[in-house]
Amino acid sequence: MRLVAEGLSAKRGEDLIFQDISFEIAGGEALVVKGPNGSGKSTLLRVLAGLLPAESGTAKLLAAAHPVERVGEGAHYLGHRNAMKRELTVEENLAFWKAFFGDFAGGQGMAVDAAVEAVGLGGIAHLPFGYLSAGQQRRMAMAKLLVAWRPVWILDEPTAALDIAAEEMFSDLVMAHLARGGLAIAATHQPLGLTGARELRMAGFAPVDAGSWA
Numbered sequence: 460m461r462l463v464a465e466g467l468s469a470k471r472g473e474d475l476i477f478q479d480i481s482f483e484i485a486g487g488e489a490l491v492v493k494g495p496n497g498s499g500k501s502t503l504l505r506v507l508a509g510l511l512p513a514e515s516g517t518a519k520l521l522a523a524a525h526p527v528e529r530v531g532e533g534a535h536y537l538g539h540r541n542a543m544k545r546e547l548t549v550e551e552n553l554a555f556w557k558a559f560f561g562d563f564a565g566g567q568g569m570a571v572d573a574a575v576e577a578v579g580l581g582g583i584a585h586l587p588f589g590y591l592s593a594g595q596q597r598r599m600a601m602a603k604l605l606v607a608w609r610p611v612w613i614l615d616e617p618t619a620a621l622d623i624a625a626e627e628m629f630s631d632l633v634m635a636h637l638a639r640g641g642l643a644i645a646a647t648h649q650p651l652g653l654t655g656a657r658e659l660r661m662a663g664f665a666p667v668d669a670g671s672w673a
């Protein structure tokens with residue numbers, strides 16, 4: 460499986476935020492998107508996830524087993540917000556997402572209780588999501604990635620509000636995802652501990668070509 464982005468440009472409002480971004484990553488690989496505040500990292504991730512239209516260019520998911528897909532079809536997007544209902548329990552939230560997403564071809568999501576254990580929060584899944592601390596809420600949002608299989612994980616500042624143990628836990632989860640043949644694209648200011656990850660450096664309004672990512 461490969462994710463191929465070619466000549467991506469995007470606007471916010473009337474402003475062109477970036478142009479000519481091209482990259483390619485394969486199953487088992489991670490791409491870390493770096494750059495100063497406002498350089499367009501979140502915008503790029505939202506374009507890849509299909510949440511914002513690209514001004515030009517394409518991003519495709521190519522797999523031998525099935526036809527070309529829009530990246531968003533095969534992706535989980537973890538944004539700045541956790542996308543959980545505060546009044547529902549953790550279990551109810553995760554069960555909703557599991558049923559809503561279903562599994563993408565080629566994999567199977569974890570059971571809700573296994574996902575809760577995997578993020579180290581067994582024992583509090585009966586609580587309303589709104590009762591959890593900020594870091595616990597973020598961990599639960601990560602469990603959302605586990606309950607339904609998506610080959611691509613698109614992660615925007617995934618470790619904000621996490622303690623060091625949770626950062627390590629998350630890096631292990633991403634590495635396990637890559638080991639299953641998944642792909643990950645993460646925008647972050649913090650080191651994520653993703654051994655061997657490639658880097659895309661956003662410079663604000665400037666073309667980014669193959670020479671700028673490694």
Ligand SMILES: Nc1ncnc2c1ncn2[C@@H]1O[C@H](COP(=O)(O)OP(=O)(O)OP(=O)(O)O)[C@@H](O)[C@H]1O
Nearest residue numbers: 471472473476494495496497498499500501502503
């Ligand atoms: N809805 C919008 N309308 C107009 N401009 C916007 C909108 N949303 C974001 N922008 C602008 O787009 C630019 C890129 O924002 P973006 O959130 O992608 O940056 P970022 O690199 O993720 O920043 P940070 O590191 O602070 O999270 C910024 O200059 C921002 O002000």
